[in-house]
Amino acid sequence: ASTLGAAAAQSGRYFGTAIAAGRLGDSTYSTIAGREFNMITAENEMKPDATEPQRGQFNFSSGDQIYNWATQRGLKVRGHTLAWHAQQPSWWGSLSGSSLRQAMIDHINGVMAHYKGKLAYWDVVNEAFNEDGSRRNSNLQNTGNDWIEVAFRTARAADPSVKLCYNDYNIENWSYGKTQGVYRMIQDFKSRGVPIDCVGLQTHFTGGSSLPGNFQQTLSSFAALGVDVALTEVDVTNASTSQYQGLTQACMNVPRCVGITVWGVRDSDSWRSNESPLLFDGGGNKKAAYNSVLNAL
Numbered sequence: 001a002s003t004l005g006a007a008a009a010q011s012g013r014y015f016g017t018a019i020a021a022g023r024l025g026d027s028t029y030s031t032i033a034g035r036e037f038n039m040i041t042a043e044n045e046m047k048p049d050a051t052e053p054q055r056g057q058f059n060f061s062s063g064d065q066i067y068n069w070a071t072q073r074g075l076k077v078r079g080h081t082l083a084w085h086a087q088q089p090s091w092w093g094s095l096s097g098s099s100l101r102q103a104m105i106d107h108i109n110g111v112m113a114h115y116k117g118k119l120a121y122w123d124v125v126n127e128a129f130n131e132d133g134s135r136r137n138s139n140l141q142n143t144g145n146d147w148i149e150v151a152f153r154t155a156r157a158a159d160p161s162v163k164l165c166y167n168d169y170n171i172e173n174w175s176y177g178k179t180q181g182v183y184r185m186i187q188d189f190k191s192r193g194v195p196i197d198c199v200g201l202q203t204h205f206t207g208g209s210s211l212p213g214n215f216q217q218t219l220s221s222f223a224a225l226g227v228d229v230a231l232t233e234v235d236v237t238n239a240s241t242s243q244y245q246g247l248t249q250a251c252m253n254v255p256r257c258v259g260i261t262v263w264g265v266r267d268s269d270s271w272r273s274n275e276s277p278l279l280f281d282g283g284g285n286k287k288a289a290y291n292s293v294l295n296a297l
Ligand code: XIL
Pocket: 043, 044, 126, 202, 233, 271
């Protein structure tokens, strides 16, 4: 196959990218994105601050711009994200306890109703753990330790057709405290019937030659709990070809690793643009890392 999406599809997987609505008018950008990828994540446009700027007043204009652009090209969409400590609407800042809990539930219901039946995945909860595997302190955590399972139960009831994911960074190394903390939560959810379908490993890597310890074991260990896994926000400092090759190979080696998403199209589009972490350079040319990924798919 000659594109990332087509190569991934040969094994039933997808290859995706994050899209910024404001860049879709750039024809180099949209041409590459529409050609190479078959799964699209909105980089910011479906986050809580974007979708519910005032309480009960939802705004899907930018999210829909990305959704429509993708689906008109036959590309699928991952929803990102419904509950997170960051990029919250400012009005969440004046709530706490049961009123913030209710605002979260109403937010999940409002956004998921709009996209009901339309998305492949939702990142229901993003980045809820500390590096040591304990829960991250946040206004949402302060509503009670059950906030994550309430978010997932609410999401399942709102749209039973979409796969529900927990998403985080620094959960790639199997020996790391945060990985183990997330693993125990997924294990607990599965044992108690809390609805969860997938774990997203953001995979923001810092370069070098080797992957974080036992990366593939992390993927297979999560998968053995009965969830799909995906690499959801991949970028690698200086686009180390061996790391890109290795992370792709790790996903390919795990049957329940359903797909890989890179966090942007060209280096110049990246939130880490000074680290040149993506598969296309600022001019839209394929980098060496592109070929190492394509050949590993
Ligand atoms: C980033 C976006 O890329 C930036 O444009 C924005 O300013 C901040 O958020 N983890 C996530 C993503 O889950 O939503 C973040 O995206 C990167 C880290």
